[in-house]
Amino acid sequence: MEGEISPREAEVLAALGDHLSNAQIAGRLRLSVRTVESHVASLLRKYGVADRRALAAHAALRTVRPGEISLLPVGRTSFVGRSGDRDAARTALADSRLVTLLGPGGMGKTRLATVVAGEYPDGGAFVDLVPARAGHVIQAVAAALGVSERPPRPLEHTVLERLAPGRALLVMDNCEHVIDEAGALIDRVLSRCPGVRVLATSRERLSVMGERVIPISPLPLRTDARRLFLDRARAIEADFDAPPALIDDLCARLDGMPLAIELAAARAGSLGVAGLLSAIEDRPRLLSGGRGPDTRHRSLRAVLGWSHELLDDEERAVFRRLSVFSGAFDLDAAAAVCPGTPLAEVADVVGRLADKSMVVRHGECWRLLDTVRAYAAEQLALSADLAGTRAARLSWAADTAARLEERPAEHPEFDRVAGELRAALAEAGDPAEPGDAAHRLARSLARLTFGRGAFAEARAHYTVAARHAGDLDEACRDLGDAAQAAVAVADGGVACSLMMEAADRARRARPPRPELLTSALAHAVIITVRYRVKAEDSRRSRAGLLAEAPPTADPHASALLLTARAWHEGGVGLARQAVAAARATGDDVLLLGALDVLTTATAQAGDTREAHRIGSERLELITALPAGDPASAAEIIDAFHAAGKAAIAAGDLPAARTIQRRSRTEDPIGAHPYIAAPRLIRVLALTGRFDEALAHAEAMWDGWRGDGSPLMAWMSSAAAMAALVHGLRRSDQFELWRARAIEMSGRRDTADAPELAACIAFVDARTAVHTGRVDDAEALVERAFADFAEPWWAAYARAAGAELAVVAGLPDRRARLTEAAPFAEQNDWAAACLARASAGDAAALNSAAARWERINAVFERACTLALIPDRTPEAAAALQALATHTPAPASRLNRTPG
Numbered sequence: 001m002e003g004e005i006s007p008r009e010a011e012v013l014a015a016l017g018d019h020l021s022n023a024q025i026a027g028r029l030r031l032s033v034r035t036v037e038s039h040v041a042s043l044l045r046k047y048g049v050a051d052r053r054a055l056a057a058h059a060a061l062r063t064v065r066p067g068e069i070s071l072l073p074v075g076r077t078s079f080v081g082r083s084g085d086r087d088a089a090r091t092a093l094a095d096s097r098l099v100t101l102l103g104p105g106g107m108g109k110t111r112l113a114t115v116v117a118g119e120y121p122d123g124g125a126f127v128d129l130v131p132a133r134a135g136h137v138i139q140a141v142a143a144a145l146g147v148s149e150r151p152p153r154p155l156e157h158t159v160l161e162r163l164a165p166g167r168a169l170l171v172m173d174n175c176e177h178v179i180d181e182a183g184a185l186i187d188r189v190l191s192r193c194p195g196v197r198v199l200a201t202s203r204e205r206l207s208v209m210g211e212r213v214i215p216i217s218p219l220p221l222r223t224d225a226r227r228l229f230l231d232r233a234r235a236i237e238a239d240f241d242a243p244p245a246l247i248d249d250l251c252a253r254l255d256g257m258p259l260a261i262e263l264a265a266a267r268a269g270s271l272g273v274a275g276l277l278s279a280i281e282d283r284p285r286l287l288s289g290g291r292g293p294d295t296r297h298r299s300l301r302a303v304l305g306w307s308h309e310l311l312d313d314e315e316r317a318v319f320r321r322l323s324v325f326s327g328a329f330d331l332d333a334a335a336a337v338c339p340g341t342p343l344a345e346v347a348d349v350v351g352r353l354a355d356k357s358m359v360v361r362h363g364e365c366w367r368l369l370d371t372v373r374a375y376a377a378e379q380l381a382l383s384a385d386l387a388g389t390r391a392a393r394l395s396w397a398a399d400t401a402a403r404l405e406e407r408p409a410e411h412p413e414f415d416r417v418a419g420e421l422r423a424a425l426a427e428a429g430d431p432a433e434p435g436d437a438a439h440r441l442a443r444s445l446a447r448l449t450f451g452r453g454a455f456a457e458a459r460a461h462y463t464v465a466a467r468h469a470g471d472l473d474e475a476c477r478d479l480g481d482a483a484q485a486a487v488a489v490a491d492g493g494v495a496c497s498l499m500m501e502a503a504d505r506a507r508r509a510r511p512p513r514p515e516l517l518t519s520a521l522a523h524a525v526i527i528t529v530r531y532r533v534k535a536e537d538s539r540r541s542r543a544g545l546l547a548e549a550p551p552t553a554d555p556h557a558s559a560l561l562l563t564a565r566a567w568h569e570g571g572v573g574l575a576r577q578a579v580a581a582a583r584a585t586g587d588d589v590l591l592l593g594a595l596d597v598l599t600t601a602t603a604q605a606g607d608t609r610e611a612h613r614i615g616s617e618r619l620e621l622i623t624a625l626p627a628g629d630p631a632s633a634a635e636i637i638d639a640f641h642a643a644g645k646a647a648i649a650a651g652d653l654p655a656a657r658t659i660q661r662r663s664r665t666e667d668p669i670g671a672h673p674y675i676a677a678p679r680l681i682r683v684l685a686l687t688g689r690f691d692e693a694l695a696h697a698e699a700m701w702d703g704w705r706g707d708g709s710p711l712m713a714w715m716s717s718a719a720a721m722a723a724l725v726h727g728l729r730r731s732d733q734f735e736l737w738r739a740r741a742i743e744m745s746g747r748r749d750t751a752d753a754p755e756l757a758a759c760i761a762f763v764d765a766r767t768a769v770h771t772g773r774v775d776d777a778e779a780l781v782e783r784a785f786a787d788f789a790e791p792w793w794a795a796y797a798r799a800a801g802a803e804l805a806v807v808a809g810l811p812d813r814r815a816r817l818t819e820a821a822p823f824a825e826q827n828d829w830a831a832a833c834l835a836r837a838s839a840g841d842a843a844a845l846n847s848a849a850a851r852w853e854r855i856n857a858v859f860e861r862a863c864t865l866a867l868i869p870d871r872t873p874e875a876a877a878a879l880q881a882l883a884t885h886t887p888a889p890a891s892r893l894n895r896t897p898g
Contacts, residue, residue: 009046012039016055069117069169071144072126079115080231081224082108088214089116093169093197096212097190100200103216105371106259109201110173112216117171117199124169124196129178130370131327131419133426137181139457141170143415149454150672151489153707156185160192161706167195174370176203183208218256225251225261232265242273250276259371263307266357304375307358318349319358320383323376324393326423328365328416336396337389365416390427391437397424398437401444414448421445425464439468443478450485451628453668458630459485463498472509476502476516483523484630488637488668490675490712492531499524515554521545522557522564526593529567530638532713542568555585559594566597575601588621592635595621599642603649603791608826612650615643619659622666633668640667641714644679648686649792651828653855656683674703678718685721686829688859690729697722701740709743716744717759717793727767728859734767758793761786765800769807770863777808781816795827803837828855836860842868 008029015025022036029036043055085101089112092099101109117126125144132140138156142148147162149155163170170189175182183206186198190210200206205213219225226247233240250273254260264276311319321337322329335346350366353359359366368376380386401421404414425445428438446461462482469475479502486495503520506513525542527533546568549561559581566575575598582594595618603611618639625632640663647656660679663670670676677700684693700718704710723737741760747753750760761783767773768780784801788794798820805813817838824831832851839845845868852861858878865875 009039009043012036013043013055016040016043016052019056069120069123069171070125070146071128072117072171073110073114073128075111075114077235078231079111080228081219082112082115085112085214085216086116089113089199090119092212092214093120093199096210097196098186098198098200098206098208098210099212099214100202100206101216102202102205102213104203104257105374106257106369107216107218108258109216111258113171113173113199113201117169120169122167122169124171126171127173128327129172129174129182131423132178133326133419133423134178134181136419136422137178137185140419141172141185143418148452149456150669151455152491152675152710153673153703156188157706160189163189163193163196165195166193168197170196170198172198172200174202175200175206179204179206182206219251219258219261221248221251221256225256228258229261229265229268232262233268236266237269240269242268246273246277253277259369263304263357266355267307267310301375304372307356308375308379311353311356311358314345315349315352315356315358316379317385318346319353320376320380321385321389321392322350322353322359322366322368323373323380324389325367325420326373327419328362328367329420330365333396333400333420334366336399337392339388339392394424394428394435394437394441397421398441398444401441401448405444405447414452418448425461428468435468436470439465439470439474442468446481446485447628450630450633455485455489459494462630466501472505472513472516475505476520479505480520480523481630483527484634487527487531487634488630490531492527492533495531496524496527496533499527512550514550515552515557518549518552518554518557519560521549522560525564526560526567530596555581556587556590559585559587559590563590563594563597566594566601570601570604572598572601572605588625589631589635592618592621592639596638596642599646603646606791606822606826608646608649608791608795611646612643612652612655615639615646616655619643619662627666627668637667637669640670641679644682645792648682649795650826651795651830651832651855653683653687653829653857657687657856674700674707675712675715677703678715681718682721685725687856688862690725690859693725694722697725697737704744711746713745713747713753713755716741716753716756719744720756720759720763724763724766727763728770730771738763754789757786758788758790758797761788762793762796762800765797765804769800769804772807774804774808777804778810781805781808781810785816785819795823795830798823799827799830799833799837803833806837829857829860832857832860836864836867839867842870846871 011029012025015028020028022033022040025031025036026033040052040055044051089099089101093116101113103109114126117124125141127141127144129137129140138159142155142159145159145162147155147158150158170186172182172186179202182200182202186200186206187208189196189198190208205211219228222244226244229247229251230240250264251261254264268276308316308319318334318338318341322334324337325333331343331347331350334350335341335343338346350359354361354366358372359368367373380389397420400417404417407413421441422445425438425441428435428441442461442465446458446465449461450458459482462478462485466475466478466482469478479498483495483498483502486492486498499520503517503524506517506520509516525545528542546561546565549564552558552561559578562574562578562581566578575594578594579591579598582590585591595614599611599614599618602608602614618635622632622636622639625636627633627636640659644656644659644663647653647659656679660683663676663679667676677696681693681696681700684690684696697718700715704712704715719737719741723734723741725731726734726737738760741756742749742753745753745756747756750757753760761780765780765784768777781801781804784797784804786797788797802813802816802820805816810816817834820830820834824834828851832848832855835848835851836845839848845864849861849864849868852858852864862875862878865871866879868875
């Protein structure tokens with residue numbers, strides 16, 4: 001950055017982070033708009049970025065107060081010494097992007113890191129990895145940055161996207177127990193986020209390229225160590241004093257380690273320095289284990305052992321039991337792992353432990369420092385309390401998670417205890433026999449994370465719940481919820497596998513449970529067709545699954561089986577039977593699924609207006625469904641997807657736009673960075689909002705490619721719409737976006753892409769009409785009238801193909817208009833297009849323009865007006881406003897079918 005920003009610029013930057021316009025910023029800060037514009041220009045220059053969006057990203061990592069680090073621990077005591085280490089860290093951070101404060105536990109690495117971070121000019125985030133378990137480092141970083149999961153986008157991608165634009169400091173504290181995972185993540189952050197620097201604390205090197213290591217040594221004995229001891233001792237006893245030589249001797253025996261010195265100082269008032277020296281002399285030195293002998297570790301263990309001996313029996317019992325908490329705990333949690341002890345007594349003991357520096361208070365919570373917790377865990381393992389304490393902690397976690405389910409999903413208490421709940425579930429492991437507490441915890445965690453949009457994590461928790469389930473009904477329910485969580489993010493392959501696992505369990509049931517087996521097999525078939533699961537000879541395998549499903553008197557299972565048959569066999573009649581059976585159960589989720597197969601069958605039969613009506617019915621049904629339930633959420637998501645698709649298929653562009661706007665707040669994935677984009681891109685392109693369409697298309701493409709290009713063929717038509725916009729604008733990116741659409745379909749070409757064939761045929765024909773390039777019109781028209789496997793874009797293709805036949809003067813143009821007419825009856829866009837193609841005079845063209853206006857297709861209306869001599873100026877102004885070209889003169893020739 002060229003220079004530090006001023007306080008006023010910092011205020012403007014914060015307002016940009018709130019996405020305010022210049023006028024709004026001027027109103028908030030009581031400045032002129034011209035002054036705001038000047039500040040914005042200065043910020044663009046200083047940060048070296050091109051637009052306001054990039055400045056907003058910087059603002060997200062930088063508040064009005066320069067240098068603020070989110071979640072930075074606040075020191076409650078003075079920071080003594082370490083001036084050399086502090087200067088070394090500052091210098092290293094100026095020269096290197098990764099600096100590791102290296103040293104054993106208790107050396108003061110975290111405290112030094114907080115001091116250095118607090119002085120960092122560009123702000124950032126502090127990540128406490130103590131509660132993190134293997135596989136959850138990225139969750140800890142995401143929580144510190146305030147970002148959440150957006151499946152199927154990996155959480156890491158969201159984190160990197162959050163960090164990439166900014167100049168920030170990421171503090172990764174206590175990396176040692178997740179060293180490989182933390183190191184790999186830091187390496188990717190440094191590679192993908194050029195403005196980010198990392199300050200890590202660890203007991204071993206991260207071994208990441210470019211790492212600058214600063215060893216954190218013991219405090220100098222006659223200066224900093226003595227000052228630290230006196231400061232902490234006098235905090236307890238204000239008039240404490242002792243001969244400097246005795247203090248120096250004590251600090252030497254504690255190897256100058258800050259934690260050891262602080263623990264000793266906590267008892268100085270009662271024992272005096274001489275008593276402390278005697279206690280240490282009388283204690284055997286304990287080896288540290290680990291990778292080899294380390295005198296500093298041994299000294300710390302000696303201090304911890306001695307401190308533990310000074311506790312009374314009640315304090316020791318509570319102390320070792322508290323070691324089961326990896327992070328902060330409140331008094332209720334502490335009492336939960338001390339069954340039989342009243343809350344008041346536990347509170348008293350925790351207070352005494354805090355007074356003796358064995359636990360540390362943070363507001364209304366407490367925690368054991370990492371090294372202290374490790375020692376307490378050893379004591380717990382040596383006691384008879386281990387199994388009972390772990391069971392009590394698991395029960396506490398299950399009860400806590402259940403209680404949190406009753407609160408809003410964004411409740412901050414979940415953020416505080418989430419790591420503890422996950423750790424408790426992981427510690428439960430794979431059970432030798434079912435466990436009620438573990439099952440309750442897994443299901444509650446699944447529901448909590450699903451409600452917060454962490455669909456992939458929720459699916460994993462539901463799967464774990466199935467392993468802990470006490471009976472077959474619970475296990476099948478858990479696997480079904482896991483499958484629906486996968487369906488919510490269009491991961492049909494995983495969902496189908498989960499339902500087959502449920503079917504396998506049901507097959508082994510004794511006595512037989514035909515309703516469970518039939519439901520599981522029916523769900524597997526439905527998912528395979530509905531979400532396009534690729535499998536060898538999938539139609540044959542579906543037939544086998546349906547044949548295996550036993551008859552059952554259960555109405556839900558029977559309705560599901562009918563729905564599965566309707567998906568497999570097709571046809572409106574069977575779909576209507578499935579809807580009737582589902583409606584009779586009174587289960588709206590079941591009914592929504594049956595209505596979806598009826599929507600598809602109706603559209604395949606050519607009645608897209610009825611499909612549109614059914615889509616509207618589904619949108620009415622979802623209003624009473626709980627979005628936090630996976631099965632309900634899956635139907636809500638699909639209802640918006642299918643209703644929007646049906647509205648487009650019927651050419652009802654205003655309805656499609658309304659559905660898209662509603663989905664932004666009601667659809668559980670409505671804010672997804674690219675899955676939600678196609679429904680908006682299609683509407684914007686068809687209505688002529690070209691700049692917006694292309695902006696969303698670029699974001700969709702970048703997000704999709706950034707997440708590894710997951711197979712989502714249904715999104716390809718949105719890329720085709722971007723190609724249409726470029727074609728209508730005569731842009732050289734037409735072929736690029738056409739190729740991108742084919743790539744998104746997962747196929748080699750349009751002939752091999754059933755989801756895309758009709759849409760691309762429409763795009764090619766409509767572009768040829770607008771540009772007047774009709775040399776290959778005959779072939780394009782033939783493609784537009786092909787038999788399409790998918791019905792959704794057929795009307796557009798037929799209408800555009802018929803208009804191209806007219807513009808090109810093909811001999812069969814009248815026949816093409818006649819052939820397209822039935823499709824125009826089912827699609828407002830196609831009807832307007834054929835009206836324009838058939839128009840022989842100005843009155844007919846004006847009528848066609850009115851049709852375009854009714855569906856808000858501003859570009860097509862302008863193109864139609866351009867064909868009317870006395871309305872050409874009006875058309876030219878409209879087209880200029882759309883930043884495109886008027887139709888080529890050739891497109892005005894042969895416009896009539898004669």
